[in-house]
Amino acid sequence: MPQSVLERAQRELLDWNGSGASVMEQSHRGKRFIEMAAQAEADLRTLLAIPADYAVLFLQGGATQQFAQIPMNLAGEGGSADYVDSGHWSAKAISEAAPYVRVNVAASGRADDYRRLPSRDSWQLDPQAAYVHYTPNETIHGVEFREIPDVGAVPLVADMSSNILSGPLDVSRFGLIYAGAQKNIGPSGLLVMIIRRDLLQRATRPMARIFRLAEHAAHDSMLNTPNTWGWYLAGLTFQWLLAQGGLAAMGQRNHAKAALLYEAIDGSGGYYRNPVDPSARSRMNVPFTLHDGALDAMFVRESETAGLLALKGHKALGGMRASLYNAVPLEAVLALTEFMQDFSRRHG
Ligand SMILES: Cc1ncc(COP(=O)(O)O)c(C=O)c1O
Structure with missing residues (x-):
């Protein structure tokens, strides 16, 4: 909220x-x-x-x-x-x-x-x-x-x-x-x-x-x-x-948030992957996997320590999921993408 x-x-x-x-x-x-x-x-x-x-x-x-x-x-x-x-x-x-x-x-x-x-x-x-x-x-x-x-x-x-x-x-x-x-x-x-x-x-x-x-x-x-x-x-x-300017403003903001995260995933050289066809990707919920599932628990632990909460994926799919609901500011998505880059450098 x-x-x-x-x-x-x-x-x-x-x-x-x-x-x-x-x-x-x-x-x-x-x-x-x-x-x-x-x-x-x-x-x-x-x-x-x-x-x-x-x-x-x-x-x-x-x-x-x-x-x-x-x-x-x-x-x-x-x-x-x-x-x-x-x-x-x-x-x-x-x-x-x-x-x-x-x-x-x-x-x-x-x-x-x-x-x-x-x-x-x-x-x-x-x-x-x-x-x-x-x-x-x-x-x-x-x-x-x-x-x-x-x-x-x-x-x-x-x-x-x-x-x-x-x-x-x-x-x-x-x-x-x-x-x-x-x-x-x-x-x-x-x-x-x-x-x-x-x-x-x-x-x-x-x-x-x-x-x-x-x-x-x-x-x-x-x-x-x-x-x-x-x-x-x-x-x-x-x-x-x-x-905030109503739903037109929220729509633009949500588009920018989602674009930032999908760019980070797609630009990671396969370290992170989103399984969804680009034409159907959600602006609100972004599931993604790490290239090695053995790193999942460490990703969740370290992200929580960095103040990035609730990234563990739903039990039906595993992996990670970032939800970008209206209340999530662009800065939070920026912090997540920076964390993801840093994590991939440290655990290449
Ligand atoms: C799209 C969608 N439909 C239905 C539900 C189930 O909602 P509730 O737990 O409020 O019954 C959820 C989960 O929150 C959902 O994301």
Whole structure:
């Protein structure tokens, strides 16, 4: 998270907004909290230029819960949906959707070990599908779609957990966008959803109200007690993003950060390698390996000592992974590339 956001939260921790108590101690039905919550939504709408016919929801349960809740709400019983399998998280979305919808895997990068993205022309889409689901950025495999795929009139559903707010986005191209907060929005335990309002009426099967997205929209995401602390921190992050110049500025910054790191990897003469086809490389998550895996543990240890944290790769892939989320400044990427060069000189 941006340091200035954390510092502000620290300053306000014991006395938020002149209330004499923490934001976590406010009633979510109180005027102060409701105003703050509405402002957070308004700021997100400004950042993403969200059209009026889209609802914004602040939910719980993470992206994993949405893997099931989206098919429950968007597909009727016996309905089908198209899924694009581009890595670890889309594969999870597919397996969790299967109890609720007939899944058609329209395209898959599995045979390529998810090192490239299946091109749009290869997708076998079903015009009767309830929706098309894809994962614009695969956090573990480090592949990212550059363009929003054209899927015609079928609603496009996107798990943007790891690249939302990383640059400008045309929300009107989507039926539903969802993102766990813990990368570019705020702390874990909060999920932001942007959903075209007509899709809220799709749920026909019996389900508890807590699973029904239309209920959450009708109650301004306060059907039950929301994650007040997460919502507050998300609101501070949205304010920070606006002060940075909005998503156009973030997009440029993220492009520069990623270019710097990929240049360091590609220019290392094979000492470091990124397995992803250059056309699909993620701006947010950069997995890389060392030329000798026996050096991995030393790389992690020495990088931590140098103040470079969380570089150990996901257990599914091994190696290293640098995540370049919005809150990571260019200077941190510069420090990483300098460390990488120094490490390769010392352990050639
Ligand atoms: C793209 C993507 N989808 C889904 C998830 C799962 O999110 P959660 O743990 O919030 O359910 C993650 C992990 O954070 C992710 O990166």
